Amino acid sequence: MQGMVEGGVRERDASGSPLSTAFGGPPPRAGEDLRGSLTANGSLADFIWFRTGGPAEWLVRPADIEDLAGLLKGLNPSTPVLPVGVGSNLIVRDGGVPGVVVRLPKAMAKVSVQDGCVRAGAGAMGITVASAARDAGIAGLEFLRGIPGTVGGAVRMNAGAYGRDVSDILVEATVVTRDGSVEVWPAEKLGFTYRHSDLPAGAVVVEAVFSGTPGDPAVIGAEMDRIAAEREASQPLRSRTGGSTFKNPEGHKAWALIDAAGCRGLTRGDAQVSEKHCNFLLNLGSASSAEIEALGEEVRDRVKAHSGVTLEWEIQRVGEHASPARLREGAGGGPALSTSDAAGDGGRPPLGPLPHAGGEA
Ligand SMILES: Cc1cc2nc3c(=O)[nH]c(=O)nc-3n(C[C@H](O)[C@H](O)[C@H](O)COP(=O)(O)OP(=O)(O)OC[C@H]3O[C@@H](n4cnc5c(N)ncnc54)[C@H](O)[C@@H]3O)c2cc1C
Helix, strand or coil: CCCEEECCCCCECCCCCECCCCCCCCCCCECCCECCEEEEEECCCCCCCCCCCCCEEEEEECCCHHHHHHHHHHCCCCCCEEEECCCCCEEECCCCEEEEEEECCHHHCCEEEECCEEEEECCCEHHHHHHHHHHCCEECCHHHHHCCCEHHHHHHHCCEECCEEHHHCEEEEEEECCCCCEEEEEHHHHCCECCECCCCCCCEEEEEEEECEECCHHHHHHHHHHHHHHHHHHCCCCCEEEEECECCCCCCCHHHHHHHCCCCCCEECCEEECCCCCCEEEECCCCCHHHHHHHHHHHHHHHHHHHCCCCCECCEEECCCCCHHHHHCCCCCCCCCCHHHHHCCCCCCCCCCCCCHHHCC
16 A cells, blocks of 8 residues: 555535645655555545544555654644544544544554553554453453544543543553654653543554553453443444543533433434433434534533533534535535445444454454
8 A cells, every 4th residue: 555645636615616725835745755545535424433524634544653753744834633543532524624634554553462561553442452451361451342442542532431541551652743753651741631631732642551450351351241231231332423422520420411401312403312321412314513513512502501510522523614505515414324334444334343443353
């Protein structure tokens, strides 16, 4: 896949004008600036969980860490860079994402165990990390079994469940900074708080080392199975969703506030507040990102009016809003899901197994 360029025809708005470019200088050149792949107007809706939203101006899949570092070093400093995992906590707005979107390839999703720690490429899925820890008799990483995102997304979001989060298990992360430096950051440098890290904009996590405590693989495996079963019972895992929409406010559960405000099942177009877990929003089929985001804002308004609590978005909302003309033309709906999506690299079938970033097992 040396220096592959795909696409190339710039998207145009309703008036026929090309969308503005986010590059302060020339865009990257495949083969010269990058050994991996480079796609103009690269679809994000093809693989993110909601299956909605506009394209990346340039979607980059670097070959390896050095390739990514070289690309970022050469980019005009004003060019925005957005790393994405599998989009299990993302609303990509219908106007698309300006600049460079980085999606890590399978080659950057390797997981190994060294000195009682799990070392994972940032494209690896949480379930793979939890499974490797189980096989090596390392306890404490079981909660990653229930988080359907990549290691990079988990570090960025300080993902967590069942009273634990990434800050409890991360030893260090390798980060390619926006200027192309490759740095190893101890966990403390990431400034973790609830569902938040201080990772600067444009910095890409490329590897992470996790630690736990010695444990019995059978016991660890049983806990992972328990987590999987509990998730299956309580969350809309086989839907187009973005996970928990809002953070739990201090002393409250977001879902309970949403329920009390009468929002369970609320719809806007094809966007719906899940009946099964009302802190989850769903794309029932042809929702636009604008409809999903507007529904979320309506939920916030209703909760504020009902309980006085202001909900804070947990889902990351990225990119630009589409012009109303483009929305009317259906530009925001994203591609329809089909069964063939199930075979896609990183794709998620509507009814089937969890997604695999970079095709990782
Ligand atoms: C059914 C379901 C259940 C969920 N349950 C939980 C849960 O229990 N607990 C929980 O915390 N979350 C949960 N989530 C949310 C989500 O899975 C996590 O936030 C996950 O960590 C996001 O990973 P991702 O790879 O999909 O990241 P994305 O959604 O692609 O991105 C999320 C953020 O991380 C950034 N990012 C992604 N990759 C990188 C990288 N390599 N370097 C730097 N930044 C990066 C993105 O820029 C973005 O800001 C759930 C989601 C779903 C759909």
